[in-house]
Amino acid sequence: MMRVAKIAAIGAAAVFAALFVGWWQVDGPGADSAPGKRSLPLTAMEFSLTDQDGRDVGPETLIGEPSLVFFGFTYCPDVCPTTLSDISGWLDEIGPDAEDLNTVFITVDPDRDTVETMAEYVSYFHPQIQGWTGLPDQIAAIADGFRATYEKVEGENGEYTMNHTAGVFLFDATGRFVTTIDYHEPREFAVPKIRRAMQNRTERAES
Amino acid sequence: MFKTFAKAIQSLSVALLMGLPMASSAQQLSENASIVVESPWARASLGMSRPGGAYLTVRNEGSDQISLIGLRAEISGMASIHETRTNSDGVSSMAPADDIVIPPGGMFALEPGGYHAMLMQLQSPLVEGETFPLTLLFSDGTELEITVPVLGIGARGPEG
Ligand SMILES: [Cu+2]
Numbered sequence: 016m017m018r019v020a021k022i023a024a025i026g027a028a029a030v031f032a033a034l035f036v037g038w039w040q041v042d043g044p045g046a047d048s049a050p051g052k053r054s055l056p057l058t059a060m061e062f063s064l065t066d067q068d069g070r071d072v073g074p075e076t077l078i079g080e081p082s083l084v085f086f087g088f089t090y091c092p093d094v095c096p097t098t099l100s101d102i103s104g105w106l107d108e109i110g111p112d113a114e115d116l117n118t119v120f121i122t123v124d125p126d127r128d129t130v131e132t133m134a135e136y137v138s139y140f141h142p143q144i145q146g147w148t149g150l151p152d153q154i155a156a157i158a159d160g161f162r163a164t165y166e167k168v169e170g171e172n173g174e175y176t177m178n179h180t181a182g183v184f185l186f187d188a189t190g191r192f193v194t195t196i197d198y199h200e201p202r203e204f205a206v207p208k209i210r211r212a213m214q215n216r217t218e219r220a221e222s
Numbered sequence: 223m224f225k226t227f228a229k230a231i232q233s234l235s236v237a238l239l240m241g242l243p244m245a246s247s248a249q250q251l252s253e254n255a256s257i258v259v260e261s262p263w264a265r266a267s268l269g270m271s272r273p274g275g276a277y278l279t280v281r282n283e284g285s286d287q288i289s290l291i292g293l294r295a296e297i298s299g300m301a302s303i304h305e306t307r308t309n310s311d312g313v314s315s316m317a318p319a320d321d322i323v324i325p326p327g328g329m330f331a332l333e334p335g336g337y338h339a340m341l342m343q344l345q346s347p348l349v350e351g352e353t354f355p356l357t358l359l360f361s362d363g364t365e366l367e368i369t370v371p372v373l374g375i376g377a378r379g380p381e382g
Binding site for chain 2: 052096097132140166174178179195199
């Protein structure tokens with residue numbers, strides 16, 4: 016009788032702990048972004064884009080390995096090259112462990128960023144960084160899945176710039192959204208977050 | 223790895239070489255000789271259709287407050303100072319900055335993610351390893367011409 020009660024108590028404690036961990040990660044202080052703004056899992060997304068080598072890519076290209084994704088555009092003089100340089104530095108820091116990390120720069124300005132443009136642009140950064148572009152409705156589809164936003168802003172002389180979500184998105188190998196690295200976040204938080212996205216994969220493989 | 227290191231050394235020596243003539247021309251052009259510009263650098267551009275970005279630090283060593291009110295550059299048909307902002311949703315945007323007030327003894331840095339020299343309508347591409355002149359306009363009428371070294375597209379700071 017005592018033993019049954021003890022098992023029940025342990026069971027209840029385990030359920031409570033699981034609920035607590037869930038709450039912590041989803042709504043609690045461990046939450047990564049505002050409710051309703053979390054990226055969908057990659058498995059729930061549908062989009063079809065083209066990589067820097069002209070190959071068709073979609074969610075299935077990313078699922079299976081952890082992924083790091085950043086939205087931007089090549090006419091961006093400040094935030095985009097800075098972030099791509101940062102990402103290059105993080106990849107260097109993690110070293111060979113990061114070789115399987117899908118690292119993708121996706122343009123929000125497909126009118127100007129052709130496959131050739133993306134290929135040239137990403138060639139100036141870490142060799143692992145890919146550059147994806149596509150039809151405007153497909154860019155809209157992926158941004159929507161990520162809960163990323165972008166907007167064209169007209170300048171005075173017929174030029175335009177793009178406002179866009181500047182955070183870096185991290186997904187684990189199953190395609191589940193893990194967290195973002197925000198633009199103004201201290202650099203030292205970035206690498207542990209990337210390792211966390213890669214870690215989920217190891218756990219899954221061992222279980 | 224070695225390549226990155228060699229590149230850093232190369233950029234550093236370019237910066238050092240640039241440093242001397244830059245400082246002396248700064249003294250010549252600044253009327254009150256109290257404005258010092260340090261560590262200017264720009265990212266190489268992909269052709270001429272995209273805006274270029276440059277960064278630098280301004281130090282006010284005088285006894286009066288000054289404001290950085292604008293830029294002029296032969297290499298750009300439209301040069302201005304831009305401020306990058308990131309809102310609470312993580313959306314970043316950039317817009318022309320207000321005048322930048324620098325108190326006596328103070329300094330102000332144009333650096334990635336904050337303020338940048340926005341070089342629109344490039345008249346020639348910004349080529350890594352080359353330099354170009356950039357004139358800073360101040361509220362007291364001072365026009366300070368500096369020489370900006372062009373680093374790689376993937377540069378993170380004045381050291382490359
Ligand atoms: Cu700008």
